[in-house]
Amino acid sequence: MPARTIRDRQHLFLGSRLKRLAERMQTDVVLVAHRAGIPIQPGQYPLLVILEEHGATTIGALARAMQMSQPAITKSAGKLEEAGLVTIGRGDTDRRQSTVALSPAGREALDRSKRDVWPSVEAAVKEVTDDLSGSFLDQIATIEARMEARSLNARAQAHAIPTLQVAADTDVPAIVALMNRAYRGSGTETGWNSEADYIAGDRTSEALLREELETKPDAALLVWRTPEDVQGCVWLQPLSEDAWHIGSLTVDPRMQNAGLGRQLLGASEQWVRERGGRAIRMTVVNVRDSLIAWYARRGYQPNGETEPFPYDDARFGVPKRDDLCFIVLEKQL
Known part of the structure; x- marks a missing residue:
């Protein structure tokens, strides 16, 4: 059976399993955020949180903090700017010196995320990761089984506090x-x-x-x-x-x-x-x-x-x- 093919090669296909697990979690977090009316993708939160904690930051500094390439950060910041969540002050001669800052809409969306998304997602992730035992591969298998039995989205929904x-x-x-x-x-x-x-x-x-x-x-x-x-x-x-x-x-x-x-x-x-x-x-x-x-x-x-x-x-x-x-x-x- 196809499932056995993966199980018999757990070490060989570990990267694919982790990628699939991360994608599934992020898809569920998108559903939680959508239900709350918040236009932020899971992968955008780290950049927004850095801006909230440190204020306006250059593209280069963001790339170093997030261990990503400057072109990738420039692309992410551009999407956030299109969504109205950040503002970008362009450098005159060096684009790497462009400065990214939270917009009022971005700050409001981040505040709402902390109130309406993060607590329920954190509680849901805690449910699927608590009391793990065995080897790392055994723990991954347990997390997969728990999410198969009940999605992260469903677990988060059960923990959500209505506004x-x-x-x-x-x-x-x-x-x-x-x-x-x-x-x-x-x-x-x-x-x-x-x-x-x-x-x-x-x-x-x-x-x-x-x-x-x-x-x-x-x-x-x-x-x-x-x-x-x-x-x-x-x-x-x-x-x-x-x-x-x-x-x-x-x-x-x-x-x-x-x-x-x-x-x-x-x-x-x-x-x-x-x-x-x-x-x-x-x-x-x-x-x-x-x-x-x-x-x-x-x-x-x-x-x-x-x-x-x-x-x-x-x-x-x-x-x-x-x-x-x-x-x-x-x-x-």
């Missing part, structure tokens, strides 16, 4: 569609926390959501977006000086098994902490045992209170049973 933004009015249609898919969808559109078995109809509508936003100006509807679409949303509203209500925590059903709901909840809690909140309160339909257990594993416990289900308001859906109510869960931050 929440206040929703714009133009986001409302996408948010409504997302919530209805997650909570009332059917077939492949059904999320594991769907209410469709006991509540029919849509979870919300554009008119209802806009009404909520208009009548509750102190609340925040936050979205977690990628360059392609809104992937998650959450409603946060202050109840008192240090207590907040959380509701409508929603993740695209197609991505629920990647741990994104846990990440979105964590980001929501951090958002509340940053605004002085010390407790979060939510209401959950009483028959949603799996969802209640999911929140319990994350520190949310019933406080003994219940609230009636709005049977007389079909805007929230049509109940299929007559024993529904809300239980109140709380967590101290």
Whole structure:
């Protein structure tokens, strides 16, 4: 078999294996950066970091620091300049003396990378490289097997911390569609926390959501977006000086098994902490045992209170049973 051909010549083909492994890792990092909307290739980070730490630097100095040829550095710097991430001050007579510096856009992209890309990639790489044993070739084989079982991109996605933004009015249609898919969808559109078995109809509508936003100006509807679409949303509203209500925590059903709901909840809690909140309160339909257990594993416990289900308001859906109510869960931050 072809795979055995490689295994039987591990020393001979080591360079090819390492190159393939590096290319696979870099491809996955590109996917992580793309998901965060950051236009930086993995191989461009070393040059940008040198510029951040040392300021404007000549092509020659960059070549020595990165142990690359000056033509290669000139080419890399030129691509970064085209992307608006660096500026290049041209030498009058000697191109080797051209000076490269971070642009404001490059500094902002690098800051976002440190926040939105590097921590999750570092955690993902740590997963595939921790607890290695045996010879160097054995360790390479283990890393290959781990990445085959679960890609670096998938591992990084599980560790990512969502960046929440206040929703714009133009986001409302996408948010409504997302919530209805997650909570009332059917077939492949059904999320594991769907209410469709006991509540029919849509979870919300554009008119209802806009009404909520208009009548509750102190609340925040936050979205977690990628360059392609809104992937998650959450409603946060202050109840008192240090207590907040959380509701409508929603993740695209197609991505629920990647741990994104846990990440979105964590980001929501951090958002509340940053605004002085010390407790979060939510209401959950009483028959949603799996969802209640999911929140319990994350520190949310019933406080003994219940609230009636709005049977007389079909805007929230049509109940299929007559024993529904809300239980109140709380967590101290």
